[in-house]
Amino acid sequence: MRDAMASAEVGDDVYGEDPTVNLLEEKVAKLFGKEAALFCPSGSLANQLAIRMLVAPGEELISETNSHIVRAELGAAAVFSGITTRTWESDRGLLKADDVLKIIKPNSGPYLVSTTAIAIENTHNFGGGTIQPILEIEKLRNQTKVLGISMHLDGARIWNAHIASGVKLAEYGKHFDTLSVCLSKGLGSPIGSLMLSSQEIVTKARQWRKRYGGGMRQVGIIAAAGIYAIENNLSLLNLDHKRAKLIAEIIEKVSPSLIDANSVETNIVGLDLSEFQITAKTLSDELKEEGILTSALGPKYLRLVTHFDITEQDVAKITEVLPRVLKHALVS
Ligand SMILES: *Cc1c(COP(=O)(O)O)cnc(C)c1O
Numbered sequence: 001m002r003d004a005m006a007s008a009e010v011g012d013d014v015y016g017e018d019p020t021v022n023l024l025e026e027k028v029a030k031l032f033g034k035e036a037a038l039f040c041p042s043g044s045l046a047n048q049l050a051i052r053m054l055v056a057p058g059e060e061l062i063s064e065t066n067s068h069i070v071r072a073e074l075g076a077a078a079v080f081s082g083i084t085t086r087t088w089e090s091d092r093g094l095l096k097a098d099d100v101l102k103i104i105k106p107n108s109g110p111y112l113v114s115t116t117a118i119a120i121e122n123t124h125n126f127g128g129g130t131i132q133p134i135l136e137i138e139k140l141r142n143q144t145k146v147l148g149i150s151m152h153l154d155g156a157r158i159w160n161a162h163i164a165s166g167v168k169l170a171e172y173g174k175h176f177d178t179l180s181v182c183l184s185k186g187l188g189s190p191i192g193s194l195m196l197s198s199q200e201i202v203t204k205a206r207q208w209r210k211r212y213g214g215g216m217r218q219v220g221i222i223a224a225a226g227i228y229a230i231e232n233n234l235s236l237l238n239l240d241h242k243r244a245k246l247i248a249e250i251i252e253k254v255s256p257s258l259i260d261a262n263s264v265e266t267n268i269v270g271l272d273l274s275e276f277q278i279t280a281k282t283l284s285d286e287l288k289e290e291g292i293l294t295s296a297l298g299p300k301y302l303r304l305v306t307h308f309d310i311t312e313q314d315v316a317k318i319t320e321v322l323p324r325v326l327k328h329a330l331v332s
Helices: 002-006 019-031 043-054 076-081 097-103 134-145 158-165 169-174 199-211 220-232 234-254 280-289 312-331
Strands: 036-040 060-064 084-088 115-121 150-155 178-182 193-197 268-272 295-298 301-305
Touching (some): 002 220, 019 036, 019 169, 036 199, 043 076, 043 115, 043 150, 043 178, 043 193, 043 199, 076 084, 115 134, 134 150, 134 169, 150 158, 150 169, 158 234, 193 199, 220 234, 234 268, 234 312, 280 295, 280 301, 280 312
Parallel strands (some): 060 084, 060 115, 115 150, 150 178
Antiparallel strands (some): 036 193, 268 301, 295 301
């Protein structure tokens, strides 16, 4: 990847003249069956540009209650675009079309807020890497398209969903007006995400990217890492998924209240510590002392993510250390 970056051909991408960025954009648009793509410095920017294109100020985007767009982008939709949000609840972030259909309020007239777009996260990060069923996506699409409601996919981890489910990227792409995808998560690029849509919408988003200060110059050195990641690292995600499952099974043996290993489908292992005295932060600190890095994402929610920098030796260490530290936490 570093070699690909060092030897990348570059140009000024603000003028659309960086051949490596152009190649990456064409390549990713094609993979998802979209007309065009826009390279962005972050997934948050790709999400925000996309929903800005779909929802006018004072209109409403609806999303799952623990989605990244709602919880982890610091209110950007409201701050930058005047978009209001409402949310539906779910188990592990899992999409059920009926949950969404129950709360949509399209064409609400001059006195009430109108729903104009729905955002779906796949895989669902805070849900524990949950894969969204393609049949539910399809059902939601069919029932909302006729109402004039658009759909956006927050596909930061769509690569994981694709590898684990076998559903083609273009099959996911087909059901959404806009998509965001990240190169900087499991694919292992240092930086970079793309926003995908029709040519018309991407052309408009390109102006907004510049307005937000996200137009980058000779950024082919980073785009080259993205191309490398798609060509070489996508197929490695399977290993992350296998290891996450193995880790989940080991944890479940310590206490089934911590995790249902059957629910681990991709590279995220989310531990529910609500039946334990210990907080996620303390457990995370204890694991760090042992050289295992985790995220305390809630007072009682600890997230472990497998990734391709982990070696077989690391896996052996995790399977030894985790049960020991957890058993200790269980009794203390
Ligand atoms: C990481 C992530 C993003 C984008 O995050 P950035 O840090 O802005 O690149 C968006 N959605 C989900 C679900 C994510 O996990």
